[in-house]
Every structure is written in C-alpha cells, then in structure tokens.
Amino acid sequence: MSDELSDNPGPTRESGREIAWTVLAVIAVAAIGIVGWHLIVVLFDLPKLLLPTPWQVAEAAWQHRMVLLDSGWITLWTATVSLFVAVIVGGGVSVLFSQSRLLRRALFPYVVFLQTVPIVAIAPLLVIWSGYEFRTAVIATVIICLFPIVNNVTTGLTSVRSEHEDLLRMYGATRWQRLCRVQLPTAVPFLVLGARISSGLAVIGAIVAEFFVSNGADYEGLGAVMTGWQARTMTDALMAALAVSTLLGLILFGGVNLLSRLFLKRYLLVN
Amino acid sequence: MSDELSDNPGPTRESGREIAWTVLAVIAVAAIGIVGWHLIVVLFDLPKLLLPTPWQVAEAAWQHRMVLLDSGWITLWTATVSLFVAVIVGGGVSVLFSQSRLLRRALFPYVVFLQTVPIVAIAPLLVIWSGYEFRTAVIATVIICLFPIVNNVTTGLTSVRSEHEDLLRMYGATRWQRLCRVQLPTAVPFLVLGARISSGLAVIGAIVAEFFVSNGADYEGLGAVMTGWQARTMTDALMAALAVSTLLGLILFGGVNLLSRLFLKRYLLVN
Amino acid sequence: MNAPSDKLDAGTAVLCRDATVTYPGGVCALDRINLSVRQGERLALVGPSGCGKTTLLRVIAGLQPLTGGVCQRSGGGTQRSGGASQRSGVVTQRSKVETQRADSRAGDRRSVATSFVFQQPALLPWANVLKNVTLPLSLGRRRDRPSATEMREQALAAIHEVQLTDAAKRFPHQLSGGMKMRASIARALVTRPEFLLLDEPFAALDDLLRNQLGRLLLQLWRHHRFTSVLVTHNIAEAIQLSERICVMHQGRIVSELDNPLSTSDPHDDLRRTSEFGVFFGRVSDTLEKAASPDMEGSFA
Amino acid sequence: MNAPSDKLDAGTAVLCRDATVTYPGGVCALDRINLSVRQGERLALVGPSGCGKTTLLRVIAGLQPLTGGVCQRSGGGTQRSGGASQRSGVVTQRSKVETQRADSRAGDRRSVATSFVFQQPALLPWANVLKNVTLPLSLGRRRDRPSATEMREQALAAIHEVQLTDAAKRFPHQLSGGMKMRASIARALVTRPEFLLLDEPFAALDDLLRNQLGRLLLQLWRHHRFTSVLVTHNIAEAIQLSERICVMHQGRIVSELDNPLSTSDPHDDLRRTSEFGVFFGRVSDTLEKAASPDMEGSFA
Amino acid sequence: SQRTEVTSGDTADDSIRDVSVQLNWYPEVEHGGVYQSVADGTYESMGLNVEIQPGGRATPVAPELAMGRSQFAITNADDVVLFRAQGADVVAVMAAVQDHPRCILVRADSGVESLDDLSGMTLQRQAGRAFLAFLEKRGYLKDVRQVPYHNSIAAMVTDPKIAVQAYSVAEPLIAEQQGLEVRTLMVSELGWNPYSSVLVTTGDMIRESPEVVREMVEGTVAGWNQYLTSPEEANEAILDANKHGMTEEALRFGAEQMIPLAMPSGKNAEVGTMSSVRWQELVDQMIELELVDTDSVKAEDCFTTEFLTPAE
Ligand SMILES: Nc1ncnc2c1ncn2[C@@H]1O[C@H](COP(=O)(O)OP(=O)(O)OP(=O)(O)O)[C@@H](O)[C@H]1O
C-alpha cells in the first residue's frame, strides 16, 4: 500500500507472485467476513429487511446488475472528475498558500470551513445556484475532497529541507524556480497521501451529492438509486449498492496508487 | 499552519505580534467576504429564504443563541470524542498493518470500505444495532474519520529511513523496540497531518450522524437542530448553524495543532 | 539599511565587525568575530570540531542571521543583528523588511556569483547527478542564461572534473558518500563563481582525488581570481590552498597566519619541503595552544 | 541454510568467498571479493571513493544482501546470494524465508555484539545525544540488560570519551557536522562491542580529536581485543590503527599489506619515523598504481 | 372535460408555452394529477408544454420558484404559510387533496389504538415538520421519544415500540409487504389538516400571466379528476420517473387511497377546491404553534380561488 516511501526501487519487488498472494489474502478475509455475516444472520434469525444474508445480497446484485452497472459508472465518473478537479484546485490553492505565510493564515480558516460544512446542509443551496446538473454534483464532491489535498500539499510545499532552502538562497532562485525545482518535488509524497484520502472521499461525496442532485431523470448515479431502494426498504439491493460503492472506492484508490507509482516514483523515495 | 515541519524552533517565532497579524488578516478576509455577500444579496435582490443578508444571519444567530450554544457544545463533544477514538483505533490498526505486509494488503481494502461507505446509508443499520445514543453517533463519526489516520500513520510507520533500519538491524532490535523507538516517532508528522484532516471530518461526521441519531430529549446536536430548521426553511438560522459548525471545525483543528506543537514538536522537525 | 556609511572599500570582499551568533538553545557559536577578506584572496579557516567554522561561513554567505554585529559582503547583502527571521513570510518591523529585501535582491542580481560547498552534500534526491549539477546554472534571473545544451555541456564538464562522468545519470541514493560530495563540488564549480565558500569539501575523499581537486581549484583561481574561504581540518590542505589561515576556537578567531608558501605553484613535493614543515608546525601549535586548558579558561 | 559445511574455523571472524554485489542499477559494487578476518584482528580498508568499501562493510555487517558468493561471520548470520529481499514482509521462496530467519535470529541473539559507525551519522533526529547514545544499550533481547541509571552512566562515559559532554542534551540538528560524527562514534563504543565496523569515522574531525579517538580505540582494543574493520581515506590513520591494510579498487581487493608498525604503541612521533614513511609510501603507491590507467584497464 | 376543449380552442392560435412544475418530493401518487395531464396530453392541448421537475431530499421548492426556474410547484399548504413567512411570494392556486394523508404508523401489536396512546413510544419523524408542533402542543407527544426519520420503516420490524411518520397512501403497503401488521393513525382526524398536493405559483406569475395560471389550474384539476378515476396511465409515468423508489403495486395502492382524501364527499367537483375558512384556520394554528410570527402571514394572501372558477 504505502511501501513506495520506504522500499528500495527494485524492479522485481512487485512480482506477480506477490500480487497473487495479496489477492488471495484479500479473498480469504472476504470469505471469513461473509461466513461470519451469514452466521450472524442465521443465529440471530434477523429479518431480511434488517440484514439480508450474503447470498440474498448477491442475488439482489445480480438481479439489479444493469442498474448497478449504469449508475455505478456514472458515480465513478463523477468521483473521478471531482478528484481530478480537487487535485488541480487544491494544488493551486496550496501553491498560493505556500507563497505567503500571511495569505495562508488569513485564508486557511475558510478552507477549514469547506471541510466542516456538512454537504447535506449546503447541497440545497448548491442546487439552487447551479441546478440539477452533473456540474453541481462535481462541485459538492470537490468541496468534500478538497481539504485533504490542500492540507497535505500546503504542508509539503512548506516542508522544504533547510539544506535545500540554503541552496536556493545561494543561487538566487526566483519564487517560481523555488516552487518548481524544490517545493513541488518535496510536496509530491504529501500530495499522494492526500489524494489517497480524497479518493475515498470522492466516492462518498459523489453518492451524497447524488442524493440531492440526481432527482432529474437524465442523471442517475448510485446515490439516486440507493435513495429509491431505501424508500422501498430493499435492504438487500441497498447492500449490493454499498458493495459497488466500495468497489468504486478501491478503483479510485488503486488508480491513485498506480499513477503515483508510474509517474512520481522518484519523488516518493526517501533516501 | 504547517510551519512546524519547516521552521526552526525559535521560541520567539510565534510572537504575539504575529498572532495579532493573523487574526487581523482573518478578520479582514471575513469583512471582505461579508460585504461581498451583502452586496450580492442587495444587487440581485435575493429573497431571504434563498440567501439572507449577513445581518439577518447574525440576528438569527443571536435569537437562537441558546440553542446554538447547547447543540454546538454537544456536537463539539461528539466530534472530540470521535477524533480521539479515531486516533487511538486508527493508530492501533496502523501498528498492526505496519507489522506485516501481508496483513496490510489483506485488510487495507476493508479500511477503504469504511471510508467509501456513505454513512447516510449505514446510519439506519447502526441505529438499529446501537440505538439512539451518543455512542452510535461516535461510532458513525469514527468510521468517517478513521481513514485519514490509518492511511497516514501506516505510511508513516513504513517510511522509516534506511539508515535507521540499518541501525535497528545492527543492534538486534525486537519488533516492539523497532516500533517504539523508530517507527512511531517517524510516523508522528504523518499522524498530525492525518489528525488535522480528521478534525474537520469529525465535525461534519458528528453533524451527519446527528441527522440520524439524535433523540429529542437528551441528545440533540447541531445536526438535529439543522434538520428542523431546514424543514422550516429557516435559511438564516441554518446559516448561523453552519457558521457554528465551522467554528467547531476550527476549534478542533486548532486543538490538534496546539497539542502537536506542545507535545510532539521534536518529532515534527525536519533536520 | 544599505546606508552609505556601510559601504565596503573597493578591495574588500567581506567585512565582519563584532559578528555574533547565539543559537536559540543559548549556544554562542560566533563571539564578536572581526574578519576582513580581500577581493581575490584565498582564506582558510581551521579549528576544532564545533568551534563555529560552518556558522561563520554561513554568515558570510548570508544564510545565517547575526544576533549581534555586522557582516558585509561586496555586491552582496549586509547581515546585521535584527534581520533575524529571514525565512519567515511575515516580517513585522519595517527595518526587517528592508534588510530582507536588500538581501534577496542581492541574491537575485548576484552581482557577485557565489557558490557554497556545504558540509553535507545537500543534493536534491529526486534529480540525478547531471540535473543536480545543472541546477545553479538554471536558477536566478540572469539574462544571459546559457541554452539548455550549453548548460548540459558545462555541467558535464564540471562532472568530469570531479571524475563522476560514469555516474552522471545516477540518483543521489545510488552514490557513495565521496561521490555525493564530489557531485556537490561539481555543482559549486559549474557556475565559475567569483566567490567560493567551501566547507570541508574534501573530507570524504581519498588523498589522490583530494590533491587533484585541490590542483583544480588552484588552476581555476589562477584564471578567475575568485575570492574563496575554505574550511578544513587538514592543515596541509589549508597550507596548499590558501594565502592566509585563520585559526578558530570556541567561536573566536584566535589567530591569523599569513601563509608564506601560498605563492608557490602547488606541487606534490611541497609537503616534503622544510618551509612546509615549519609552517605546518606553527599552525598545528596554534591550534593545540588554543585547545589547551589555560587558553580554554580565557574563552569560557 | 546454516549447513555444517559452512561453519567457520574457530579463529576466523569473517570469511567472504566470491562475495559479489550488483546494485539494481547494474553497478557492480563488489566483484568476487575473497576476504578473511581473524578474531581480534584490526583490518583497514582503503581505496578511492566509490570503490565499494562501504558496500563491503555492510555485507560484513549483514546489512547488504549478496548477489553472488557467500559471506559468513562467526556468531552472526550468513549472507549469500538469494537472500535478496531482506526488508520485504512477504517472502515467497522457502529458502529465502529461512535465510532471513537465520539472520534476524542471529541479530537478536547477538552472540557477537557488533557495532557499526556509519559513514553518515544516522542519529535519530527526535532524540538528544544522550538518548541516541543510550539506544544500543536498550535494544535487543539481552537478559542482562543494565538498569536505566547504569545505561545512562555508560552513555555519559562514552559521550565524555568523544568530548561531547557539554552537548549531551542537544538534539542532532543543533550539532555541527563533526559533533554528529562523534555522537555516532560514542553510540558505537558504548556497547563495548566485540566486533567493530567503522566507516570513515574520523573524516569530519580535526587532527587533534582524530588522534585522541584513535588512541582511545587502541586502548579499548588492548583491553577487549575486539575484531575491527576500519574504512578510511587517511593512510596514516590506517597505519596507526590496523594490523593489515586491504587496498580496494573498483569492487576488488587489489592488495593486502601486513602492517609492520602495528604492534608499536601509538605515539605522536610514529609518523616521523622512517619506517612509517616507507610503509606509507608503499600503501600510497599501491593505491596510485591501482588507479593508474593501465591497471584501470585491467579492471574495467 | 368539456371545459378543457373550450379552453384549448381559445388558445389554439397562441404559441406553445413552456412551464416547469417543481415537485416537493420524489414522484409519487401525490403528484398524480400533474403526471396524468402530461401523459394524456391535456396540458398540451391547452398550449402548455409542462416539464415536471422531480424533487427529493430537501428540495428547495420556494427558491426554485423565486429564481424563476419553475413557474409552478406542488407542495403542502403549511409549507405555503412557512414560505410566505420567510418573505417568498408563493400563492396556492389549487389544492388537490382535501384531507392530508399524514399519519403515524404503529405496529398492530404495539398496543397503540389511537394517537392518545403514543406515550412511551419512540417516534421516527422529520424534525421541524409542522404537524409535530401541533401534536406536541396538543400533548400527544408527552413521553414520546422523538428521533430522526430514516426514510424507511425498517426499524419497526425489530421494535414494536417504534412509531413512524408516514403517508397513508404509501407506507402501509410497504409494511404489509414486509409481513408487518400496522395501524394507521391519521393526524387529520385531530384537527391538523392542511391541504396537500397544492399547486402553487408566484404572485408575479399571477399578475403577469394569469392566463397561463388559469390553464395550468384547469389542466391540473382535469388531470386529477382523470387520475382518481383511472390512474394507470399516470402511474406508468410516475414509475418511469421514479423507477427505483416506486413499484406498480405501490402506485396502485396509493391511487386508491387517494380517492377519499381528494374527494371526502365523493364528488368530482370537490377536486381542487379551497376555502378561506380552512386557510384561515391553518394560519391561526401555525401562529398558535409559534411556527410563524403573528401578522407575518395573512390567510387571504396564501391562496386565490380566482382560477378555480370558470373565466368570466
Ligand atoms: N542549529 C543550531 N542550533 C543550536 N546550536 C547549533 C546549531 N548549529 C550549530 N550549533 C552549535 O554551534 C556551534 C558551532 O557549530 P558549527 O557547525 O559552526 O561548528 P563547526 O566549526 O562547523 O564544527 P565541525 O567542524 O564539527 O563541522 C556548535 O557548538 C554547535 O553545537
């Protein structure tokens, strides 16, 4: 998961064998979890409405596979776009913040505001201003994912090692040079860390945004589907949808990891 | 905000003068924001229930000051306890993860699950299992704040510098010694970074949990109050509540920063 | 703050008056240092570990704010007590702001191109040797910045001078300790600086390389007549590479010795001459005397 | 994997056979090294920067896996090719798992207490000097671990030996370069190791301190007769502190020279004797010959 | 339906007008009349191109009207009063449902026979709803633990001590489908009975385009009349718009339940009518419950019946 920061960059570390082991381990845990779940349902004789058995959930998933696929795809798209926007915007804000301590201190409380404001509470306002659009869902989701990026990247940009600071001063680096040559590379591991957190938040954000935004017929993500199923107390289908949302989270999380390994590896090495 | 990581530990850095400047800057930004907001309302002649003027919000805040104070206090308490629990639990999980690569890989997807599952969707289940209690709100909030801690601390624990690894191997450190002497100190800056993100999430989590968990009698936080006001389209009071929630976020955020400065300073210095 | 009265004489490169540095912990690393370096002079600083050599070098470079006294550098900024928080983004006192501006402007203009070989290599871990060495060429606001190919060529030449050609594409974590220091030396030399500050540059190198690089330095000096301040523990090295040797002890300059051998061309047999032996002994004795208990008492 | 045939002779501390290390980038840092170190022997490794000294030391310490050959240490583990991914938590080949276990068990038992002075100080930045020096005493599974006060006293004694008493409470970032190395040396000596590996320990120190610490090492050796391998660029130091000098070049040991002066008590005038001069010249020549173009050709 | 033909004839030469109706919740039987008129082309024949904007959680009905994104909306009468108290010029022009379907659902085995027996129960409710203030004021909620409504009746399955706020046209069926016997306690019987499924528009709209309002009202009344007779076509449209939250069965059940609520007297003529007495009563009640300030809302501003009577 987080080994890039500590492991030597041996090309054979991530061998196929190891990946196979990982997959096996994950499946083993899943198997244990599913059996445990089933036992709980059976032992306590829980009604389906409260907690369906894994098998019932699987059936529901199969029955609603097209809906899950379609809406899952839409939600994934919302989450991905939002994460991307959050990285860009958050990175930009952080760069601004890194340029002036005063600016940072003056504006940081307002970034905390974005983080603290319950999206559930401002979603209606967003809808009023921006309408029942994909755009609105993205804005809401970006608000949710922004803070981890800003917090981490700002910290990264202001964590330049003192020896590098000296170097920059010696050679009269301009702000811009300082930023590109040292600050941004220093911030990369922090960005990756933040983007990982945001990748999960993006999925949850997209779903919550959809609770509010996708009432219209033309835009129907997992969140909208889940609201409907909840109203009909279709607990089994609801749980299938939850499983899909987790899958989306893992996809985004894995994507962030993969991209960072492919393109940012050299910045992740601690020497 | 994040200067501990880069600045020299001069005792006079955080001088009173600088704090005064910061406060001034924050207030200046607030003033600009409030004036802009007022102008927008006046220029576009927006109805009060769409966007009240700052003054109307202030009036509403004053009018409902007792409610805001009481419920804000409850929410702050929920968020604080949850953040604390999240740090303990998340730290524990991370320590487990740091001990075995296989364990880490096998279980990490399930931590991502916690992060991705919309609390809105599982809150009803939680309530059924745990009741309309403070406890339930804490559980829901912990679920929300856990991931940033686990993600960051695990990364920190596995980011031990290779020179320190060598040192530990040379002197035959046990797992436990390795953990206490090197891994945990290495992970501290990562923990602080994660706790900062979680401090905001804790407030939003507590509010969202209260949407589901509050019971009219003895446990009624900001979230519950906001639902009621939203139903009555009391936009002005709602915005006052949002302001309070931001305040709570800032308090927690500041608390995390303060504690880390007081007790963890030596671990935050990059040398 | 650049008051006219502070102007340096034409021939003076550095002038420190009562320069004092007390670190936050209370350690007095520099204790009322008075020092002047002429343009084009080669000065060596020797002294026991922890006596303040690195601190003095950083003061001269403008990297270390003073807690007392003044230090001026021709074409550079003025360090004085009060300009304490140079790395802070928020400066509240007007005088501080000005001092800082003067400093950074000076850094930008680089009216005197300065290079510093730090005691630790301080390479950028995410850049390979070539990129690290190219860095100083690509920084600053110079109008006449060389093209990318020129920069590359100059960097490769500097890398060749420190015998790292084979490792030009390697990253710092793939280098040995000595190789890192050599990359750092190449980075300092690549700009052909007019002012060179060297903090134990050769400590991690073997004698052969040390001599070769020493010769390289002298050769460059004959062409460019740069001003240089060299910190070293190696008295022989100090004698071979400098015109004047300042002996430091516990934050003070306890002795300045003019080097009688400085004009000679460096040749390997220099060390075997009797003049060398005599002067070596003098420096050595000064050092030991400074460290002896009674002297220590006078500084404590 | 600890097959009986691999057992070392009683008097042998280290035995490397065809030990080879090729780094991921393709650099061959050690090229079929054959080396044996006797119990209680003082060995010095000299050679140009980047020739593989640090790598060899790390192989001997068990920190660097081999890509070919074997290296055994008495009471310690066996390094052999195949135990490549020692820091990985997941090892798939059965043989790898076993190798690793053997290694770590050996480390835990510490049947031979080993200390390593790394080329970089490698201090824990969040601990002050005293805590850093106490560290080795508090690690491991030793039953007879000293009490906290004993550990503190031993650490303070070691700190006193490297003349850092005044700085015992300072943190690494408050130390000068030489002081960091001294703290690192104190940390290595505090356990009174039976096997001492030193990677250019005195490079950042002035001659006076260097001599004092050298004398300290010899004194300890007379009492404890530990085995030691010292990497240094300083030929004089190698002569004063070792019984045998191995000259390395480009990953190979090109020459082993028995030190005729090793038995003598170290005194400051040793350097002025003619025997010293002669042996110094021999080592020096060997080094230079190794680096000369025609030799270079034979290694390339 | 004859009237519809006449009107459509009057406006035949006018260009088609686009109007949007904002619903206050996910599409359901409460919006049946509107869907009916869209589905069977009633609106179209009157020259209106009606677009239905579905609602959902926390739908900002009044702001949508104020912003002019929708010209009409469906909401409850008590919300109209609240909106007006907040300064939004929202006016009711037609009320489809005379008796409010609001009810409290309890399990048959809970021992609760009427709303008087609620004490000791846990009520899942949406905080801030006006009927709660009413129940509270009248003392029905003494010793009742009020907790948030989870948009589902799942909690009742495990706990007989739980009561859930509901609409009599929807949740009882869901409970039945889950094999749960429930009792439906109507709040309207206690005297809290605002109109439901109220068609609202803005004062500006009434002043500037009264003919559009009139057409809209007439079309919607016609739609409701049709829906209460044969809901199949509209139900299909509703299901299409809310396929995850609705089922055919639920819609059929809801439409059936709707008939007595929309026509307590059983006469078609009653559909859509409003009386100033009931509006006045509602406003008085809300003032009494301190939901709105005295004098902030006048009952006569809340509604107009001018579009319910045939044009002169
Ligand atoms: N950042 C710091 N904070 C506090 N004290 C410091 C700091 N840096 C250096 N010192 C102290 O200041 C004194 C002088 O340090 P300096 O680095 O200048 O020594 P030096 O002459 O370069 O020594 P060496 O030859 O060992 O590098 C030392 O006592 C050191 O402990």
Ligand SMILES: Nc1ncnc2c1ncn2[C@@H]1O[C@H](COP(=O)(O)OP(=O)(O)OP(=O)(O)O)[C@@H](O)[C@H]1O
């Ligand atoms: N982690 C690594 N990855 C790749 N190459 C490496 C690595 N470490 C060292 N090397 C290379 O291996 C060779 C030997 O390195 P080593 O550190 O053993 O040299 P050394 O003899 O200690 O040199 P020095 O005297 O400069 O410290 C060098 O060419 C170096 O570039």
Ligand SMILES: [Mg+2]
């Ligand atoms: Mg120094």
Ligand SMILES: [Mg+2]
């Ligand atoms: Mg080395």
